[in-house]
Amino acid sequence: MRIACPFCGERENGEFTYLGDASPKRPNFAVDGGESPERVEDAFYDYVYLRDNVAGVMREYWYHGGGCRSWLVAERNTVTHEFISVTAAPGAGAASAVRAGE
Amino acid sequence: MSGYSRSEPLARTAPMEANVRKGVTPASQSHRLPGDGIIDRRLPLQFSFDGKTMTGFAGDTLASALVANGVKLVGRSFKYHRPRGIVTAGSEEPSALVEMRTGARREPNTRATTQELYDGLIANSQNRWPSLRRDFMSINQLFAPIFVAGFYYKTFMWPAKFWESIYEPMIRRAAGLGKSAELPDPDHYDKAWAHCDVLVVGAGPAGLSAALAAGRAGSRVILVEEDTLIGGRLLSDGGEIDGLDAREWLRGAARELVSLPNVRIMTRTALxxxxxxxxxxxxxxxxxxxxxxxxxxxxxxxWRIVAKRSVVTAGAIERPIVFPGNDRPGVMMASAVRTYVNRFAALPGKRVALFTNNDDGWRTVETIERAGAHIVAVIDPRHEVPAQYQRLVDTYDLRVLAGVVSEVKGGVDGVRSIVVANDKNGLTQRIDTDCLAVSGGWNPNVGLSCFHRGKPTWREDIAAFVPGSAPKGMATAGAANGELSLSACLREGHGAGARAAAECGAAGKPGEASKADDEVYAIAPLWHVKGKGKAFVDFQHDVTASDVTLAQREGFESVEHLKRYTTLGMATDQGKTSNINGLAIMAEATGRTIPETGTTIYRPPYAPVAIGAFAGHxxxxxxxxxxxxxxxxxxAKQGAVFVDTGLWKRAQWYPRAGEKDWLETVTREVLAVRNGVGFCDVSTxxxxxxxxxxxGVFLDRVYINSFSNLAVGKARYGLMLREDGIVYDDGTTSRLAEDHYFLTTTTAKAGPxxxxxxxxxxxxxxxxxxxxxxxxxxxxxxSIAGPNxxxxxxxxADPSEDLTNEGFPFMGARExxxxxxxTARLFRISFSGEMAFExxxxxxxxxxxxxxxxxxxxxxxxxxxxxxALGVMRIEKGHVAGPELNGTTTADDLGLGKMMSxxxxxxxxxxxxxxxxxxPNRQVVVGIKPIDKARRLRSGAHVIPKGAIPGPQTDQGYVTSVCFSPMLDQWIGLGLVERGRERTGEIIRIHDPLRNEDYEAEICSPVFYDPEGVRQRG
Amino acid sequence: MADFSWNVQSPLQQALVPGRHGGAGTQVGVTLEEVRGVSLVQVMARRGRVAETIKAAKKLFSVEPPDTPRAVSGRNATLIWSGPDQFMVLSARQTGDQFAKLTAGFAGVASLSDQSDGRCLIRIAGSGARQALAKFSSLDLHDSVFPAGAAATTAVDHTAVNFWREPGSVDENAVFNMLVFTSFADSLWHTILDSCLEYGVQASVAHAA
Incomplete structure (x- = not known):
């Protein structure tokens, strides 16, 4: 399998590590915030454990650890293994970035 | 980069001319023809088969050399130990499997048809005892009923314990293939990468046309060919291309390909x-x-080849016809007969009978007759001589019989006669022959196009499956695509090569496709001739037509079930000559069509690959x-013994002369540190x-404790959790400047x-x-530790450095x-509990x-x-490490809950x-001391309450880390024990069913040594 | 007081045996060279400070740092792309605190990490270099894909390496550079050497100048 790193170009999949679904966003957790502990816990429960088992195109995190050490977001068809797009995580380079999920 | 391949695709084209200067053919080569052939008669080679010395020529395969030496019997079959010979002349060979080489290099199940001959080659037949001609196990044929389809599941059901001791060894001795070497392989293997625009698979007429087109257009081309020579069927069947003799055209094509710097030819290379x-x-x-x-x-x-496009021109495989006795040595594919005669100048038989249901098989007539041998009969079930071959009947006064071969008679030395049955009038006649050439039609090599779960489609006109949809970027052409004529191969190959090149952006011109006359290919499918006697579908696994019909009667109708129940197609040849015949017989038995019956799923590897090759370097x-x-x-110079820690080699201990075991060494090292000073490489x-x-803010978010408030020049122990709340890793992190922290992790988790x-x-x-x-x-x-x-x-250190407790306090960190x-970085941190620095x-x-x-x-x-010693001292101090940070524990379990901000x-x-x-009832880290001070505590042992009966209900935890503590002069350990911290002083029972041990121990504080921490702060 | 000498040791101290290895006769298809005495500094632009980092680099090296996988030669240093908005500065090790000087040059705009001892520099050249490299690198090193000055962060034996083709090195004289992690150097050297043996190897030690 070949993955096109947006920084390095097409590379063999052994240079990459798969993490999983890129859809869940880590809930913001304000220590003194108004949200009830139960709601925060439910949100984290969803974030940590609940995943769709997608047959088709899915957004996933991949890490180019054997290369430029960038975290990437790939759209991949889980049925055909075809990569539709690969883009960099918001903080991969040094550009100013806003916090994901905001 | 110019084309690279160690093998020389054209090395043997020169002898095509050279063989005119004939050497003397040694007497053993009784079946060597005087005429043409792509062998080098100036280079005679000696080899041995079953201990008998024979000769051949450079350019021979082991199979062709055996044919030239008149050898027909080359092995015994898998289950029934039936005598077997050479069936094909290619990599699809299901029958002529031999043990190559001897000793550590012995390799079983080598196809004699692909093994190149070399001087001194040693091969032995396999699966026979005591000798190939007299094989005691051929008695298995008498017990044939127990070896039928599904025999593994039926015969040896009971009693179960007999499996390991009796049934399996017995079956393995009786049924099986060759013996592998029992010594480590002395040879090396490696793996390499190659990259190209267009990969062409197979260098027959279609592949050569594709490579030429893509190469001329300017693409980077890799042409792989499993044979030693390029040319495919051109090497065996010749023909006329662009008005030239096929071999002449081939030389021209080869010259042009070699002249193109963007084309790389890799022979002896099977995709x-x-x-x-x-x-x-x-x-x-x-x-x-x-x-x-x-x-x-x-x-x-x-080779791992990365290609933007591929053109699969892998040709087709001639399929056998299933009839009684079709496995007798001397029954050979018609195309193989032509290859042995035309390419290798070796004659498989002097009185050849031809059994064909299609036009292509008829080519064999001319080959045999021109070689000075005779076609004794042509048996064609179609009751009609193909028009294009009518002239042969007259030229050679051929005896043409309408019907089928219903029986093969002969001995271990092969065919002596056949019985031909006229399927219309039922009359039979016997024909004496020493070689039966068979052609059941051609199966395009669809495997590569189906590896991504593509399903092949059925083409009625050629009675064969052709590629359905191919994986992205792949095209198929020529015989592999069901186009069986030479002209179509040349045309399709060129077109596919030119298209692939254009898709890769090549701007050059692909040139014109080469041309040949169109030939007619007509076939009337014939799968199975019923009759008495075993008719083999899968030669390598000894699966017969009746096994297939038995499977059907027992309900295993799906092809996937058929495959597993009968083991059809599961041998090393992966059913290249048998799968289609098997499913055709199943189709007939179930009254379905062949496409309705379908094929099994195609999976790599297409050809057998040695595990050694996968391992490579x-x-x-x-x-x-x-x-x-x-x-x-x-x-190493100090004599350290190393231990693998992940990928690291770490010094485990440093033995000294006279020390009786590792424990004595480690105890000495611990005492040296606790009483003086020692050091340990912790670079890992x-x-x-x-x-x-x-x-700082970043570290606050990844650690449970705070680091933004750490002063410059100080270190702090930090603990990380996973998002699910379980401990992930720990280590000390120092602040070296306002905007610079130096974080450490455990050795094991550094990468993650x-x-x-x-x-x-x-x-x-x-x-x-x-x-x-x-x-x-x-x-x-x-790490430097100890009171000194x-x-x-x-x-x-430089005298100006203040190392006093005031000048460099505990948890200080600076240059x-x-x-x-x-200049060094110095950190006052302690894992051993002693006065220590890193x-x-x-x-x-x-x-x-x-x-x-x-x-x-x-x-x-x-x-x-x-x-x-490092481990002993951390256990004595109750510091947690890998066995406690084991992916199930929380910060509080480790006694570090208060760190959570x-x-x-x-x-x-x-x-x-x-x-x-x-x-509150979680298992938490405690110290454990056996009551009997002489008792050795073992990690993994269970903790249960005193007086309880061991079992899942009473289990309260286990021992995680143990050591012999020189300071306490006894074995101690850490454990994870339910409500452990409330139970200090309680006597518990240590139960170790693995080692059959059971003893009492006391729960204590995990800090066994210097609990006040006076020493490390001193 | 005892005297302390601080002899330096290369991670290839044992693995690299200078001289000819493998091959047939005197043929040398591959030259393998460890380059010792290098200074190597990882430069990563601070968030939102890419433009300033480029400016600072240009001032120090008279050349812009590469923003794609390339290696560029600047004043007394080669700048090698190592990831988005980051690069490595390779130069000959000098007396005095090179790292402090660079830190000052990039103060406030980029974070620097001294990697002079974290990597080992191995150079591969010769007519068999590409064939040998194909055995342990998955990169396509064809001229059209990997010309002089091309760079890649890639993996060898599942280990990250910085790889580049020497700027200006063409045709059969192409020189390939690999920065491998120090702790892996001994092991990777054996992998590399084994891959080169069939072509004949000349192994040597060079010092950065």
Whole structure:
């Protein structure tokens, strides 16, 4: 399998590590915030454990650890293994970035 | 880069001319023809088969040399030990499997048809005892009923315990193939990458046309061919192309391909796998054509080929017809007969009968007659001579019989006669023959196009499956695509090559396709001739037509069930000659059509690949890359014993002369530290430079405790959780400057933690200004511990450095100058519980540091210690490590719950608060001491209440880490025990069913030694 | 007081045996060279400070750092792309604190990490270099894909390496550079050497100038 790193170009999949679904966003957790502990816990429960088992195109995190050490977001068809797009995580380079999920 | 291949695709084209100057054919080659052939008669080769010396010529395969020597019987079959001969002339061979070489290089199940002959080749037949001609196990034929389809499932059902002791050894001895070598393989293998625009698979007329078109257009082309020569069927069947004799055209095509710098020809290279994204795998048999690889050369090499486009021109395989006795030596595929005669000048028989249901088989007539042998009969079930071959009937006065072969008579030496039955009038007649050439039609090689679950489609006109949909980027052409005529192969190959090149952006002109006359290919399918006697479908696994129909009667109608129940197609040949016949017979038995019956799923590898080739360079000491610490060679010189810790080699202990075992060594090392001073290389700890304006805030989010409030010049122990609240890793992190932290991880988790930190930086908290760099390899880091540590350091450090408790307090961290002009980082941290520092210098000074520590510490008896002593001292101090940070424990389980900040968000905070993770009955870290001080505590042993009966209900935890404590003079340990902290002083029972041990122990504080921590702060 | 000498040791101190290895006769298809005495600094732009980092680099090296996988020669240093908005500065090691000087040059705009001892520099050249490299690198090193000055962060034996083709090195004289992690150097050297043996190897030690 070949993955096109947006920084390095097409590379063999052994240079990459798969993490999983890129859809869940880590809930913001304000220590003194108004949200009830139960709601925060439910949100984290969803974030940590609940995943769709997608047959088709899915957004996933991949890490180019054997290369430029960038975290990437790939759209991949889980049925055909075809990569539709690969883009960099918001903080991969040094550009100013806003916090994901905001 | 110019084309690269070790093999020379054209090396043997010269002898095509040279063979006019004929050498003397040795007498043993009774079936060697005087005429043409692509062998080099100037290079006679001697070889031995079953101990008998024979000769052949360069250019021969083992099979062709055996044919030339008149050998028909080459092995015994898998289950029934039936005599078997050579069936094909290619890689699809299901029958002529031999043991190649001897000793450590012995390799069973080698296809004689692909094994190149070399001088001194040693081959033996397999699966026979005591000899090939007199094989006792052929008695299996009498017991045939127990070896029918599904015999594994039926015959040896009961009693179960007989399986291992009686049934299996018995079956293995009776049924089986060759014996593998029992010694380590002395040869080397490797793997390599290749890249191209257009990969062409198979160098027959279609493949050559494709490579020429793509190469002329300017694409980077790789042409792989499993044979030693390019040419495919042109080498055997000749023909006329562009008005030239096929071999003449072939020489021209080869010259042109070699002249193109963008074309790389790889012969002896079989493509065996198609993977995602245009990655292909091929096996190059680099040195299989010699007795022993050259020095520094590999036997085989796996190529991973990355191609933007591929053109599969892998040809077609002639299929047998299933009739009684079709496995008798001397029954051979018609195309193989032509290959042996035309390519190898070896005559498989002098009185040849031809059994064909299609026009192509008729080519064999002319080949045999021109070779000076005779066609004794042509048996064609179609009751009509094909128009294009009518002239042969007259020229050679052919005896043409309408009907089928219903019986084959003969002995171990092969066919003596056949019985031909006229299927219309039922009359039979017997014909004497020494070779039966069979053609049941051609099956396009659809395998490669189906490796991504593509389904082949049925073409009625050629009675064969052709590729349905191919994987992205792949095209099929020529015979592999069901186009069986030479003209179509040339045309389709050229077109596919030109298209692939254009799709890759090549701008050049592909030139014109070569031309040949159109031939007619007509076929009337014939799968199975019913009659008495075994009719084989799968020669290699001894699966007969009646096995297939039996499977059907027993309900195994699906082809996938048929395959597994009968083992049809599951041998090393993967059913290349048998699968289609098997499913056709199943179709007939079930009354379905062949396409309705369908094919089994095609999976790589297309050709057998040795495990050694998959391993490549990665075996023995090269199994995986290893990491050495900066003081490794120094430690080796001190006689250190090393232990694998992940990829690292770490000094485990340093034995001295006279020490009786490791325990004595480790005990000495511990006492040397606790009473004096010692040092240990801890460079393996992961080290990360964390820099940037928000470095402190970042660390606050990844650790449970705070780091933004850490003063510059101080170190702090930190604990990380996973987002699910379980402990992930720990280590000390020091603040070296306002915007610079130096973070350490455990040795085991260095890589994963770095990845996790990058995830936090790039994905979770991209708004923070923080930069991470691994500095693990930059620093040689040593732990120096023991009451004389400060004295040692005073000798080593520049006199201006203040190392007093005030000048360098516990948990201090800063740079210090050393005598001799080197600057080090010094951290006052302690894992051993002693007065201790960790010192780091750039890695280039690692070996010098070890030597200088020995010099500086000499007055204090400084002792290097290994990971085992390190482990003893951390257990004595109750410090947790890998066995406690085991992916199930929380911070509180480890006694570190109070570190969890309530003033900030951090990874794992919310989920760590879940009910089950904060339950009062969780298993927590405690110390454990056997009551009997002589008793050796073992890790993994269970903890149960005193007086309870051991079992899941009473199990309360287990021992995680143990050591012999020199300070307590007994074995001690850490354990995870339910409500353990409330139970200090309780006597519990240690139950160890694995080692059959049961004894009492006391729960105590995990800190066995210096609980007040006076020593490390002193 | 005892005297302390601080002899430096290369991670290839044992693995690299200078001289000819493998091959047949006197043929040398590959030259393998460890380059010692290098200074190597990882430079990562701080968040939102890419433009300033480029400016600072240009001032120090008279050349812009590469923003794609390339290696560029600047004043007394080669700048090698190592990831988005980051690069490595490779130069000959000098007396005095090179790292402090660079840190000052990039103060406030980029984070630096001294990697002079964290990597080992191995150079591969010769007519068999590409064939040998194909055995342990998955990169396509064809001229059209990987011309002089091309760079890649890639993996060898599952280990990250910085790889580049020497700027200006063409045709059969192409020189390939690899920065491998110090702790892996001994092991990777054996993998590299084994891959080169069939072509004949000349192994040597060079010092950065």
């Amino acid at each position: 065996f796998g198609v993977y995602d994204g245009g990655t292909y795998a091929a096996l190059e048999r680099v040195s299989d054509n010699v007795a022993m690889p050259d020095r520094h050369q590999v036997r085989q090499r796996i 990665h075996r023995d000491e090269n199994f995986h890359a290893t990491r050495l610490t900066p003081s490794h060679h120094w430690a 700890l992961g080290k990360v430079d964390v820099r940037g304006a928000d470095a 933690v770095m990845q996790h930190l990058e995830f936090c930086r790039q994905v979770l908290f991209p708004e923070l200004d923080v930069q991470l760099t691994s500095a693990t390899d930059q620093w040689a880091q040593f 540590t400060r004295n040692l350091l005073r000798a080593l 210090v100058k050393l005598r001799g002009g080197v 010192i780091s210098v750039p890695a280039r000074y690692g070996a010098a540091m070890a030597e200088n520590l020995m010099i500086a510490g000499k007055p204090y008896g400084v002792t290097p210690y290994g990971t085992e 309530k003033k900030k968000d951090f990874i794992g905070r919310v989920m760590a608060g879940r009910e089950a993770l904060t339950a």
